[in-house]
Amino acid sequence: MSETAKSKGTQAEDQAAQYLLSLGYTLITRRFKTRHGEIDLIALDGETLVFIEVKYRASNTVSPEESVTQLKSARFQSAVAEYFSKTDQPPMPARYDLIAIDQTGLRHHKNAIV
Secondary structure: OHHHHHHHHHHHHHHHHHHHHHOOOEEEEEEEEEEEEEEEEEEOOOOEEEEEEEEEEOOOOOOOHHHHHHHHHHHHHHHHHHHHHHOOOOOOEEEEEEEEOOOOEEEEEEOOOO
């Protein structure tokens, strides 16, 4: 991945984090790395723990939403399971969200990753 792509991805995560903060979410961590991949953002929405995948696309050939494949979803869920096994997170409701960012703007899809 080029430095430009990395910086665009980081900028998209920053934009998503600011968006969530503006809604009253509390950010727990960013870029939680596991052997299955990385969880971009983890936040609290009230009493719900939210695991967020941020997808950015500069072109209109494939939407950010279309880039979340079954394989990506499975890896994301494995990463979430690893998060719970590595942390002392008390049991609480959890949700898997997608924040898609492209030339048309930012879209927040709740419960999008299954």
